Amino acid sequence: MTGEIFDIKHFAVHDGPGIRTTIFLKGCPLHCVWCHNPEGMRRGKDLWVKREACIHCETCIHTCPKQALRMKDGEVSIDRSLCDFCNKCVEKCPARAMQRIDRQAEVKELVDLVTREEIFTRVSGGGVTISGGEPLYQPEFLKELLQGMKQAGVPTCIETSMFAKQEVLESIAPYVDQFLVDIKILDEETHKKYTGVSNQQILSNFRYLAGLGKPILVRIPLIPGITATEENLRAIRAFVDSVNPEIPIEVLNFNSFAGSKYRFLDQKYFNDELRAFPREELEQLRSCVEE
């Protein structure tokens, strides 16, 4: 079976225990304004120009049969409404700056890639982490992928927003060793405003997962002025406590690396001014979720 992915990272050290390989599934039902992987948001075919690699030779522009490419402010710009993904520009680009984002991947192929890392995952207590996008957005593929990993003896972890029907979680939970779950904003209206969806399903799924008794780590991305308010963080801690106070919460400091990805996609990041929290502020925010 094949699924749609957009990236694979070996030596992932921030996605669960030990040294892991993270597989990023493409497509997400949420549209968080700060999204760090904008290229993984939409399902389906897409391409982008890695601008730092582009040598401005305009080979792609001359190659495109649909005239979907042009120079704009000194950079190659893609009109995605004209592009039919014939891939000619990707093949001809001398610098490999023009790249397809989406890739169809077989379960077997991914299992092979992950098991190559066996030495490192074994000695470090690591494994595979399925992330996204939103992994639950491709439920059948996710299930087969997790099953394949388990059969190969690879410890599994998924990183999810939990935004899916509970049946989806039920179907995959037996094959997951560790859940990394996002609770971004506790207030429903604010959640809607910044992610595009209600959080009711998410919170109810969290209760369900907590009841399974498998290891869960709640992670909150610290987005200045949005998720990173003491009020929100304390509210999430209180909610988690009401379900099971043993469940740990981790905050993830903001970083501004995503900005360039939006430019590669001819999009604008929602706020280019934001910066990571300095140590003292980070500690203060962290104290809101740690007992």
Place this chain on the structure above:
Amino acid sequence: MENFINLVKQIPVTERIERLKEQTLTEPRYLTVEQARIITRVYKEYSEESVAMKRARALKAAAEELELRIDEGELIVGNRSRESCGGVVFPEGGIKWLENEIDILETRPQDKFHVRPEDREYFFRELVPFWEGMTLEDNVAAALPAEIKGCEVVGKLNQKDHAQGHICPNVQEWLEKGPAGLLAEAREKLAAATEEKKEFYRSTELVLEGAIRFMERYAELAEQLAESCPVEKAEEKENYLKIAEVCRNLSRKPAESFREAVQGMWFLIVLLQLESNASSFTPGRADQYLYPYYRKDLDEGRMTLEEAQEILDAAFIKFNQIVYMRNTDGAAFFAGFPIGFNIAVGGQRADGSDAVNELSHLILHAEEHVRMRQPNLSARVHKNSPHSYLKHVAEVISLGTGMPQLFNDEAVVPALEKAGYSHEDAMNYAIVGCVELSVPGKALGFSDAGMFNLVKALELTLNDGVCMQSGKQIGLKLGTLEDFQSFEELEEAYKKQIYYFTEQMEQGLQIVEAMHKKYMVSPMLSCVIDDCMKQGLDVTAGGAVYNKSGIQLIQVANVADSLAALKELVYDKKEITAKELLYQLRNNYPDEKVRQIMLTHAPKYGNDVEWVDNMGEKWVECFKEKIETYKNYRGGNYTIGLYTVSAHVPMGIKVAATPDGRRSGEPLADGGLSAVYGRDRKGPTALLRSVSRINSGNAANGSLLNMKFAPQMFADDEGIEKFCGIIRGFIELKINHVQFNVVNKEDLIAAKKNPENYRHLLVRVAGYTANYVDLAEKLQDEIIARTEYGGNA
């Protein structure tokens, strides 16, 4: 052991050590001709005698006459010049370069030295005319045929103007017998020797007498200092008296206390340095041979743990007070004085049990305290290394000094056995200099005999043996890229070129080593290398148990990347014609689009692509098959090293544009087995798998892998544990060596811009650590460009 480690880690660095460190870092460096005067006088006075006798007398005279110095608060004493970090002029090796460069020593970009006018005057008046035609350098130059010299752009011959060094003496025996014990042996042997051996034993007798006098003189100086010490400085006076006692004891008998053993080890290093002015006289497995002294003093209540730590800290500082003065080109690429006093901790005993002891951890902690360029600290690891040890090693690495570098017993021991070392000796290996492998007290590895530039050989293969930079015919005329109808034909031509240059180089090495035997006779060194004394044979003449010569192959990554690009893009997919590519290479890629295609349209070494990695391995194997057919000058075999130190920069300058998309003159891949900087895109685990495909068993002279991690990787205990996972993986993959830079790219960029704010920033260059701001700009840029792992992105 974990409790012990915690105890050790709590020992603070003392004010004494901080002060001695600062003093060492800030003392101005001077060129010194003091020893040169003594050597020259002896050569004149004994002009009728053999070189062996002259060298022995010159060393003895230096030991008896050089001005000595003991600094306030020093625990370990001894140097080879009055100035700390003196730039010693050593005429026996060669002084031609200095004739041209003495006037720019103060102003050259790297490794500056002040020059006193009277020393300059003496240099030109006395040294230059007297030594003309007598130095190793002059004699090698006269002996080498033009054809071999012409081939040096591929098969570069080293050690043409100084002694080889790169050797690990038998420190244990030196401590157990002392110079007096060895002298008694030498005299006994002299009395019984045949006529032809007499000179050897006579020369060892002379140098050992010198060694004894050297130690006595330090005792005398310390006594004088104690006497003139004001009453209010009772502690200082007591220390001088202690120094006197230690030095006097060492001059008369074997070392007894821990402090005597450390001082004795250091005296030996200084004496060897005095004899040869070379790089990398190596203390070796100090945690092993010093342990009995440490245990005894501690158990019998003569020393506290804190005192042991301070003695080691003090020794660490001494390792930074001897430097090797290189010419301007050398200084540009080996900047920051990589003299290679290599200490290896941990590893295994001969029976395979783990060898980590308390001293291993004290030595690691000394690195945490002192954090200077030297000693070059190495940690041996193996599959049963204790976790607490790996963790301590990882914590020290996280400090960012680039040390300890790691050596993997699982790979190194089999490689040494394959090269002819016995199992027991291989298990006892130490590292000399940067990453060169050797056996303590038994081997002259001649580790840096030469460097073979495989990438240049490929350039010549593609261009009918003609250098693309100079237009000169250097290699064989076997056609150009356009003439090779298949990739196999190209490979066949490459093999022939490699064979040709290997033949030339090997003949050159024979000549260079013959000159060493003639002009670099080393009786002091021969006293501490088995079985020179037994055989009555100097180490340069083959007196060691093991006689190897090491040749470095430069550079696997560029060869693999270039051949993979040729195969894939010219022969298989035909994305570019042979004619077009040859034009682009000869003209240094006038079309950037073509360069980008060569760079990005074919897979690269370091990304776990098996067939590409094998392209590198294949040519190591090819070279090995050829070099195996020769015996070196001393009757031993040649060994292969896969490292460059920092020669990837100067060697890159001499290579034209290559099919991997590298421009003419750009550096080759760093280190030895590293991927070309920035081309390993699949992370450190993929890189390690690629590296593991280059058979470490062929690299008995050592190999080198650089990896760069962001400091964030070590921010918490979890990160350190994950890093230990990388180390464990490295062990299982049976890779010889790895070393780590732990530094932010932003800091490197800032340091380049504002060097004055980053004087203490250390980086791992390639088998050695240097202050970043001392490095040449090209090398600074290359370190910035290396791929970084474990950050946020």
